[in-house]
Amino acid sequence: MVLTSQELLQRHEASLVNFEPLPLLSELEPAQMPRMLIITCADPRCIPENIFNLHTGEAVVYRVPGGNAQFLLEHVLSLDSLLHFTECIIVQHTDCGATHFRDDKVKEGLRERAPDLEQQIEGLKFGEITGSLDENVKKSIDFLRASALVPEELKANTRGFVFDLKTGNLKEVDV
Numbered sequence: 716m717v718l719t720s721q722e723l724l725q726r727h728e729a730s731l732v733n734f735e736p737l738p739l740l741s742e743l744e745p746a747q748m749p750r751m752l753i754i755t756c757a758d759p760r761c762i763p764e765n766i767f768n769l770h771t772g773e774a775v776v777y778r779v780p781g782g783n784a785q786f787l788l789e790h791v792l793s794l795d796s797l798l799h800f801t802e803c804i805i806v807q808h809t810d811c812g813a814t815h816f817r818d819d820k821v822k823e824g825l826r827e828r829a830p831d832l833e834q835q836i837e838g839l840k841f842g843e844i845t846g847s848l849d850e851n852v853k854k855s856i857d858f859l860r861a862s863a864l865v866p867e868e869l870k871a872n873t874r875g876f877v878f879d880l881k882t883g884n885l886k887e888v889d890v
């Protein structure tokens with residue numbers, strides 16, 4: 716059955732039974748601040764909260780199709796200014812949707828929908844993965860490490876992994 720917003724709202728209603736108030740940032744001790752950054756895919760099979768048994772408040776999670784850090788620089792920097800991330804984990808996964816679509820194909824569809832916007836469409840990037848997953852994870856790590864805007868400590872403590880949907884294993888990518 717296709718999930719609907721109504722179903723989600725019912726689940727939310729049921730979840731309120733166990734809801735406990737969450738701390739404001741101003742109420743956290745330095746040691747309680749989330750310093751872990753996780754970058755991964757938007758794919759509903761690749762859920763970092765499950766993969767790492769994450770608890771509320773432990774980590775900041777960014778999810779974009781493909782899990783490409785290249786799309787997230789501003790977001791990494793804005794929250795880093797508050798939280799001062801000390802570690803980053805990038806997780807991409809087997810059978811990623813970004814290995815199935817091609818940027819050119821997406822653009823073709825957009826040109827049909829909005830022929831007047833050719834210039835804007837041409838400049839769009841969708842994060843297709845054309846090489847190996849290992850190479851793609853490495854691209855994300857290299858991107859962060861190449862940026863003078865990313866703190867050195869975070870660059871040094873960035874690791875990359877490929878999550879296998881079938882076995883559940885995480886394989887670290889050599890960089």
Ligand SMILES: [Zn+2]
Nearest residue numbers: 756758811812
């Ligand atoms: Zn994916």
